[in-house]
Amino acid sequence: MIQHQLLAGKRGVIFGALDESSIAWHVATQCVAEGAKITLTNAPVAMRFGTIQQLGEKLNAEVISADATSTEELTTLFHKSVDVLGGPLDFVLHSIGMSLNVRKGKTYTDINHEWMHKTLDISAMSFHRMMQVLYQTDAMADGGSILALTYIAAQRVFPDYSEMADAKALLESFARSFGYHFGVKKGVRVNTISQSPTRTTAGSGVKGFDDFFSYAEAMAPLGNASAEECARYCASLFSDYTKAVTMQNLFHDGGFSSMGVNPAVLSKE
Numbered sequence: 001m002i003q004h005q006l007l008a009g010k011r012g013v014i015f016g017a018l019d020e021s022s023i024a025w026h027v028a029t030q031c032v033a034e035g036a037k038i039t040l041t042n043a044p045v046a047m048r049f050g051t052i053q054q055l056g057e058k059l060n061a062e063v064i065s066a067d068a069t070s071t072e073e074l075t076t077l078f079h080k081s082v083d084v085l086g087g088p089l090d091f092v093l094h095s096i097g098m099s100l101n102v103r104k105g106k107t108y109t110d111i112n113h114e115w116m117h118k119t120l121d122i123s124a125m126s127f128h129r130m131m132q133v134l135y136q137t138d139a140m141a142d143g144g145s146i147l148a149l150t151y152i153a154a155q156r157v158f159p160d161y162s163e164m165a166d167a168k169a170l171l172e173s174f175a176r177s178f179g180y181h182f183g184v185k186k187g188v189r190v191n192t193i194s195q196s197p198t199r200t201t202a203g204s205g206v207k208g209f210d211d212f213f214s215y216a217e218a219m220a221p222l223g224n225a226s227a228e229e230c231a232r233y234c235a236s237l238f239s240d241y242t243k244a245v246t247m248q249n250l251f252h253d254g255g256f257s258s259m260g261v262n263p264a265v266l267s268k269e
């Protein structure tokens, strides 16, 4: 594992580590290897079905349950984290996504709007809610860094990604809008990372994921970016080496987003 003490002395909160395949699992591991102290959080239901407690033990990190759709639970989470870590937060990762319509097999042209509301609440509004709590309680340190994970379906059509495409478009917009306010107030950076398809619980829930994955792998000159590579990119964005990067959607996809035609894909049967 590459490690350079990039985050020595920094404090952070990592959302969304469910099991070993989760992108957040890798980010948490990388951040601690880089010298950070962190707390881990996930929804109460994930505490029962996932293996986050094992990660907490391995990284010596307190695990605090919080539903990202509850302002009250988020307030308690950040309050406890500042307490446990011994000061304001230098970085926060939002790595949360869930689509009720995709999970229940509803197609995009036959959406259940109650479920869509919930999808947007969990996958996008939770990012605004989280930042609002951090902003209002002054829990971020000056010059801190906030990141959320997103996918290119926010800009281009991937039909099976369904309502999650709209959730991601909203999520990316929140990074720009809140990035302005957080920048002016405390020099805090807010960005989204647009990650390649990655084999995780959320990723594999998308219909035709294997085709998605292999298409992107063939299109991208560097191939798909792995979860470990994403974790290293996150660490760099939490570090002091990226202090002037904010309000950006940053593609971490092996070059996929800049490709038009790749002869390697055309020549496939």
Ligand code: NAI
Pocket (backbone or CB within 6 Å): 015, 016, 017, 018, 019, 021, 022, 023, 024, 042, 043, 046, 066, 067, 068, 069, 094, 095, 096, 097, 098, 122, 149, 150, 151, 194, 195, 196, 197, 198, 199, 200, 201, 202, 203, 204
């Ligand atoms: P994952 O299934 O491991 O992570 C999703 C997490 O969201 C889980 O830990 C889950 O417990 C959490 N979550 C769901 N509802 C919640 C709630 N109400 N409160 C708090 N947490 C809640 O899957 P993965 O792939 O690691 O997903 C992480 C992020 O990366 C998501 O935003 C996803 O959309 C994004 N992403 C994933 C890609 C992929 O191909 N796997 C590609 C690009 C972005």
